[in-house]
Amino acid sequence: MPGTSEFEIRHGEPARSDKDLRRIRADFPFLERTVRGNPLVYFDNAATSQKPRQVIQTLRVYYERFNSNIGRSTHTPGLEAEELYRQARRNVAGFIAADAPEEVLFLRGCTEAINLLAYSMLCSTKSRFHLEAGDEVVLTVMEHHSNLLPWRMLRDLRGIELKVADLREDGSLDIDALEFLLSKRTKLVCCTHASNVLGTINPVAEIGRLAHSAGALFVVDAAQSVPHLPVDIKTLGCDFMAFSGHKMLAPLGIGVLYGRKDLLDELSPFQYGGGMIRDTVSDEFAWDEPPGKFEAGTPDVAGAVALGGATGPDGDTRLEGAVDYLQRLGMEWVRDHELALTERALRGLEQIPGVRVYGPTEAQKRCGLIAFNVEKRGKIADDHLVAQLLDEAGIAVRAGGHCAHPLIRRLGVQGAVRVSFYAYNTLTEIDFFLETLKDIVTRQLL
16 A cells, blocks of 8 residues: 555554654653753663653652552551552553562562562572572573573572573574573573663563473563563563563662562562561561562552552542553554664664674564664774764763673673664654764764
């Protein structure tokens, strides 16, 4: 059909117009600022996203009207805050299609979520969690340090063996190599859903089937996928999944560990304190049911509500969360929009001499981020210098090892420049970035 976009073909409706995208951008006050006299182009979304006015307003309303500790309050504000917290959990569970709200644990972020799992396994006496010398954890070379260092800790403390699946030349995961690593001693398979360096989207459903066929549990780091792709727990087939709110329009300091209810029932807590026990008599404890037994201490109620959203006790006051905002946009649209941005950026980078892009060359195979380096006169230009020169034009990007040093070394470099996109970025910004980078490569790098 001439003139019909892929979005229209797939969804039966026109893609959002430039006017609609301007409305979206108007929700993000951070994007109104300038840097060094230039309009800000924010391309560091894989590190943290910006927050819409609606989520900022939710934080303000919560602290002005509902701020109370929860769990044991009998006064009205405390009960109201507890109800908001409960609603937020239910909404986040629905966003990822979990079977029950109790499968969602609120934590500080993806890092704490994976650490909770690792330390809880260290404390556990149940056979499917207990790790001893010679047991195996299979990882990929793509893993962020958050999904690598906790398992190295278990290696050092328990003598388990870590096995690492390598890449193919195109930047995709070598599934055959991963399958070869599985054995009767494999207890866990841990994999990122989308690489924060390569952008590669891994076939996690297939990896999960391989893990389960080997009798292993399957853990997914979804920090770079849940904010950008439609994610359904049942489709992924994982046993645990971690992600961070601050990468998906919510505040810093709130994150999620999803765990299957039957697994959370058996898993031991690793952090102890108020709110995570039903009763204690002398030296005996009775743990609370999940999620309570994993959320010791005072939780970040405001952060949870700003992530999941809730309705006030009057039934009319909507405290809009990041999940609400993304659902209103539609995660299919978010994915399609980022695909268009990524495709424009990939094709443009191909035209700039000396630019080397890491990861798949097809936008469909990656999430909305691109890591690259610039080669000039036979040497790779310093990635931090390139990032600083882009900053002089008001373009915010990331440089360095991206907390994925084994992968960076596997690529044979010391670091890389990374641009990463979100729903509020535009094709115009992509074009400005490409023009600026071309000028840096041809005129400023000596």
